[in-house]
Amino acid sequence: MSEMNSDKAEPNLTPLLDMVFQLITFFMLVINFKGASLDMSLKLPVLGSARPLEHSGKLEPLLLNVDAEGNVKAGGQSVEIEPLVAREASMLKEQLKFAGTPVEGDGTLPVTVIIRADRGAPFKLVNQVITVCQNHGYRKFSLSAMTKE
Amino acid sequence: MRRRHKKKRDQGSVEMNLAAMLDMAFQLLTFFILTFRPAPMEGQLAVNLPPPVPTTKVEAANVAQQGLGKEMQLDLETLHLQVVADPTGGVKEVSIEKSATIPGPLAAGSLLALEQKLQTIFGTQHVPYDRVQIAVDGQLHYGELMKIIDVCSHQKRADGETVQKISFTEL
Numbered sequence: 306m307s308e309m310n311s312d313k314a315e316p317n318l319t320p321l322l323d324m325v326f327q328l329i330t331f332f333m334l335v336i337n338f339k340g341a342s343l344d345m346s347l348k349l350p351v352l353g354s355a356r357p358l359e360h361s362g363k364l365e366p367l368l369l370n371v372d373a374e375g376n377v378k379a380g381g382q383s384v385e386i387e388p389l390v391a392r393e394a395s396m397l398k399e400q401l402k403f404a405g406t407p408v409e410g411d412g413t414l415p416v417t418v419i420i421r422a423d424r425g426a427p428f429k430l431v432n433q434v435i436t437v438c439q440n441h442g443y444r445k446f447s448l449s450a451m452t453k454e
Numbered sequence: 455m456r457r458r459h460k461k462k463r464d465q466g467s468v469e470m471n472l473a474a475m476l477d478m479a480f481q482l483l484t485f486f487i488l489t490f491r492p493a494p495m496e497g498q499l500a501v502n503l504p505p506p507v508p509t510t511k512v513e514a515a516n517v518a519q520q521g522l523g524k525e526m527q528l529d530l531e532t533l534h535l536q537v538v539a540d541p542t543g544g545v546k547e548v549s550i551e552k553s554a555t556i557p558g559p560l561a562a563g564s565l566l567a568l569e570q571k572l573q574t575i576f577g578t579q580h581v582p583y584d585r586v587q588i589a590v591d592g593q594l595h596y597g598e599l600m601k602i603i604d605v606c607s608h609q610k611r612a613d614g615e616t617v618q619k620i621s622f623t624e625l
Contacts, residue, residue, distance in 0.1 A: 318472040325479040332486030337493045345494070350600035354607045355497025419498065424597025427543060428590045432624050439505045447498040450600055 343421065344370035344378050350424040352450035364416050366447065367393055367438075371422040375430030386437050394441040414442040421449040499603065503621055533575065533583040536625065537602060539594035548602065550575070560601050569605050576609045576617060584611065585619030592624050
């Protein structure tokens with residue numbers, strides 16, 4: 306019995322573990338936490354001059370997905386645009402007030418709205434979303450597009 | 455003495471059981487593989503869109519005589535495009551300052567024609583335009599509008615600066 310135990314072949318797992326940890330590190334580095342809020346079913350328009358969004362500061366942009374029928378999705382869920390934007394704007398104003406930089410003057414909010422609209426959506430529907438955002442103080446918009454087909 | 459001491463250490467070396475750690479690592483790896491979504495090759499077009507305000511159309515000659523108000527000056531600096539849609543949501547025609555028109559649908563040829571016309575306008579010295587306002591038919595597909603915006607954002611003024619102020623309103 307004792308002889309059998311001493312002859313037992315034990316593979317060296319260290320290289321395997323090394324490789325697995327390297328793979329885990331790779332996936333952790335490339336993981337996209339914002340991916341959940343992107344509606345991947347949308348066919349975005351193609352715009353050669355589109356550039357990556359320059360986002361600086363602590364305030365996260367408001368991301369809205371608009372499909373071809375004008376339905377709006379935010380955070381992976383279908384939402385009513387008016388209450389959502391009103392709530393977001395109100396929360397942002399509170400946050401800014403708490404941080405000591407309340408919104409002044411014309412009420413312009415210092416946050417960018419990212420519009421990811423389907424290329425087949427009528428302009429009227431996209432414009433409705435933009436207008437609602439404008440009515441609540443958003444002025445900076447960023448229109449998402451594919452850089453190539 | 456030294457040799458004996460070394461032998462004793464070899465015998466007492468601790469070998470960790472890596473199987474449990476490997477199990478956990480594989481579970482983590484599986485999670486990351488299953489939830490992996492490569493980031494799409496997306497870009498952004500940044501636009502500053504204040505709420506639309508009515509602007510007064512004025513003739514350049516009158517303005518030169520009367521002096522420029524801020525709104526009037528803005529209107530003079532703005533090149534107006536108008537995009538009319540066909541029933542399928544494509545472009546029926548694009549008109550520049552209600553004169554030059556480019557018939558749709560937007561294909562490579564018509565986009566090139568639009569680009570050339572805009573280049574002629576912006577490339578001319580003493581032309582006051584530094585922004586583009588696009589009046590868009592509500593039925594036009596968003597993708598078609600973006601093609602026109604793409605052409606406009608390529609334009610360079612006579613002083614070499616790119617036209618960056620692009621806005622749009624609904625017809």
